[in-house]
C-alpha cells in the first residue's frame with residue numbers, strides 16, 4: 001500500500017530528526033596504521049610505489065619513513081562482522097533510520113556515490129578514528145530502481161591528536177522496489193518477458209573484445225609498442241604509453257587466483273549461487289569471470305580451469321571457466 005500524503009509527511013518529519021546525528025560513537029581503528037596491512041593492500045592492489053614499503057625510497061621522496069596509501073583511509077577503521085547481523089534490532093542511528101524507512105515500505109537499499117579526501121599521509125603508528133554523521137536526507141525521488149530517499153553520511157577521520165586526516169562521504173538510496181510486472185493469466189502476448197542477465201556495456205575501448213567473444217575467441221589486448229598484455233582493454237599502454245593496440249588469442253588455460261560465492265542478493269535471471277572468480281590466465285593477465293559446472297565447495301584457490309564460451313541467452317556469448325581436465 002503506498003503511503004498517504006499525511007503518512008509521508010509524518011515519515012519525513014521523523015527522518016529529519018536524524019539529520020546531524022552521529023551514526024554511533026566514534027570508531028577507533030582496531031589496529032594502528034601498520035606495515036603488514038600496508039604490504040597486503042599493495043599486493044592486492046598491485047601498487048608498486050616503493051614509498052609504501054621501502055623506508056629508504058620514502059626518505060628519498062621527502063617522507064620520514066614509509067607512508068600508507070591514502071586510499072587505505074577507510075580500511076583503518078573498518079569493523080569486523082559484528083555489524084552484519086541485520087537491522088531488525090537497530091544498534092545505532094543509521095540502523096534506526098534505515099529501519100524507519102524499511103517499516104514504511106522503503107525496503108531496499110543501494111549505495112550510489114562515495115567521495116574521499118586526504119588531508120595528510122598516514123604513517124605506521126598513527127591511530128585513526130572515524131566519526132560519521134548523517135549529513136542530509138533528500139526529498140523523495142523517483143529513480144529507475146523505484147521511489148526513495150537519498151541518505152548522505154559524512155565521515156571525518158582523525159588521528160591520535162584529534163586532527164583531521166581525511167574524510168569520506170557516502171550516499172545510499174533507500175527505496176521501494178518496483179513491482180515485477182505480472183504475467184497475464186493466459187500466458188499470452190501480455191506475459192512479461194522473463195528477466196535476463198545484465199549485458200556488459202560495450203564501448204569504444206572494449207567493444208572489439210566482446211565482438212571476438214561472440215566469435216568464440218578469448219582475446220587479450222597486446223600493446224604493439226612494447227608487447228605488454230592488458231586486461232581489461234584500455235586505450236593506452238601503462239608501460240610505454242603507446243595507443244597502438246592489437247591482441248593475442250588466449251589459450252583459455254588459467255588458475256583460480258581468488259573467488260567468492262555469491263548467494264545474495266538473488267538477481268532475477270541468474271542461476272544462484274554464482275561462483276565469481278579472478279582467474280590468472282597462463283599468458284599473465286587476470287580476468288574476472290564465473291566458474292561453472294563446479295560445486296561451490298569444490299572451487300579453490302590454485303584450481304586449474306579452462307575457458308569455455310557459453311551462449312547464455314538470445315545468442316549472447318559469455319566466457320566462463322570450467323574445472324580443467
Ligand SMILES: [Zn+2]
Nearest residue numbers: 223226237240
Ligand atoms: Zn606498451
